[in-house]
Amino acid sequence: MTSSLSSLSSTSNLTLSASLSQEGSQGAAHEALLSGEAQLMRVAARPARVMVRGSGSYIWDHAGARYLDFVQGWAVNSLGHSPPELTAALSEQASILITASPAFHNAPQLQFAGELVRAAGLAQVHFANSGAEANEAALKLARKWGRLHRAGAYEVITTENSFHGRTLAMMAASGKPGWDQLFPPKMPGFVKVPFGDAAAVAACIRPETVAVMVEPIQGEAGVVVPPEGYLSELRALCDSHDLLLICDEVQTGMGRTGTLFASQHDRVEPDILTLGKGLGGGVPVSAVLANERASCFVPGDQGGTYNGNPLMIAAARSVFAVVSQPAFLARVRAAGAYLQERLSIVCREHGLALRGRGLLWALVLPDARASQVVEACFSGGLLINAPRPNLLRLMPSLRVSDAEIDELAAILQGAILRGAIRS
Numbered sequence: 001m002t003s004s005l006s007s008l009s010s011t012s013n014l015t016l017s018a019s020l021s022q023e024g025s026q027g028a029a030h031e032a033l034l035s036g037e038a039q040l041m042r043v044a045a046r047p048a049r050v051m052v053r054g055s056g057s058y059i060w061d062h063a064g065a066r067y068l069d070f071v072q073g074w075a076v077n078s079l080g081h082s083p084p085e086l087t088a089a090l091s092e093q094a095s096i097l098i099t100a101s102p103a104f105h106n107a108p109q110l111q112f113a114g115e116l117v118r119a120a121g122l123a124q125v126h127f128a129n130s131g132a133e134a135n136e137a138a139l140k141l142a143r144k145w146g147r148l149h150r151a152g153a154y155e156v157i158t159t160e161n162s163f164h165g166r167t168l169a170m171m172a173a174s175g176k177p178g179w180d181q182l183f184p185p186k187m188p189g190f191v192k193v194p195f196g197d198a199a200a201v202a203a204c205i206r207p208e209t210v211a212v213m214v215e216p217i218q219g220e221a222g223v224v225v226p227p228e229g230y231l232s233e234l235r236a237l238c239d240s241h242d243l244l245l246i247c248d249e250v251q252t253g254m255g256r257t258g259t260l261f262a263s264q265h266d267r268v269e270p271d272i273l274t275l276g277k278g279l280g281g282g283v284p285v286s287a288v289l290a291n292e293r294a295s296c297f298v299p300g301d302q303g304g305t306y307n308g309n310p311l312m313i314a315a316a317r318s319v320f321a322v323v324s325q326p327a328f329l330a331r332v333r334a335a336g337a338y339l340q341e342r343l344s345i346v347c348r349e350h351g352l353a354l355r356g357r358g359l360l361w362a363l364v365l366p367d368a369r370a371s372q373v374v375e376a377c378f379s380g381g382l383l384i385n386a387p388r389p390n391l392l393r394l395m396p397s398l399r400v401s402d403a404e405i406d407e408l409a410a411i412l413q414g415a416i417l418r419g420a421i422r423s
């Protein structure tokens with residue numbers, strides 16, 4: 001029994017759904033399935049629901065309950081759940097070639113590399129599997145570049161409350177409160193300064209400094225938008241001190257903020273750019289891009305079994321073909337403006353602050369009740385997320401419709417009115 005349940009828990013959502021209906025009694029099957037939870041390492045507290053199917057802006061659980069999804073896998077499903085372009089690309093590529101090993105070229109990787117670097121105005125790309133892995137590659141590039149061109153400079157300036165991933169190096173790079181105490185000893189080589197403060201960066205630059213690494217908008221910290229001109233000031237500092245500017249656009253990239261990359265709002269070109277999340281539209285793929293100056297890997301420096309495998313890259317390429325269209329990005333900006341308008345009304349009524357850009361927004365609550373609001377929304381059929389105790393974050397499909405935004409506003413308003421937060 002246990003082994004059949006654990007094998008079920010590792011199959012696809014569709015298989016789960018089929019298994020549930022085959023057993024006849026969905027409730028009993030669900031209970032039995034959930035007993036498999038004991039065999040999962042407990043890295044997250046999850047509600048007693050099994051998500052079985054998604055389409056566009058909606059996701060359904062085992063009991064048939066439908067949720068309007070303004071989380072979208074944490075800003076991953078850029079085109080919503082199971083978009084036709086992506087499922088077609090996956091099934092076509094799966095029938096041709098899934099993996100050839102990173103020791104060989106494959107067609108999707110060769111094609112997509114050119115498309116992506118041209119769009120970013122950079123020189124070269126390396127594909128990986130997760131945002132943290134792309135950021136690790138960025139750090140390796142910076143350290144190698146420091147050894148080659150800056151007499152061994154290695155130190156990277158990052159920002160307080162930043163989030164760059166969960167590998168040990170990226171936990172050290174991140175400024176997430178409390179992380180400095182976890183899993184000692186911490187990897188050295190990072191200096192933290194307040195976000196949005198270019199003078200604080202300038203004050204920390206010393207001969208050992210090799211790079212400044214920053215999110216154009218801090219996502220996990222609660223969609224913190226820096227003051228106008230911040231990124232340009234960092235660019236100027238990096239130029240005048242011969243440092244590399246690394247933009248972590250794992251969350252803000254691929255159209256999320258209304259331009260293909262958030263750094264384009266400021267007309268800033270980083271030396272190194274990292275992408276993940278929305279790049280694959282739900283398929284795990286990430287990328288580190290670099291200009292000619294910074295792109296210094298040679299064989300043996302970086303790699304990974306699944307890096308650049310044709311299935312993942314074909315998926316990313318199909319998403320990119322949609323997201324990189326100027327008309328698509330214009331629609332993201334229009335949907336973002338409408339979302340801002342609807343959220344502003346809710347925020348004005350309840351005395352909440354609102355911040356964000358494009359289709360990445362956060363509401364700042366007066367107290368630490370974000371999880372109660374998330375739960376109230378969940379019972380009302382809406383998924384939103386609380387990255388901090390007083391913050392609600394919204395990151396819908398980039399294809400979200402005005403009607404879905406209206407539905408979000410109504411459920412959110414209802415959750416607040418049900419007394420989940422004090423106004």
Ligand SMILES: Cc1ncc(COP(=O)(O)O)c(C=O)c1O
Nearest residue numbers: 130131132163164165219250251
């Ligand atoms: C800005 C940023 N960088 C890196 C990461 C890590 O990405 P992943 O979880 O794919 O490793 C995240 C994840 O939320 C992120 O928001």
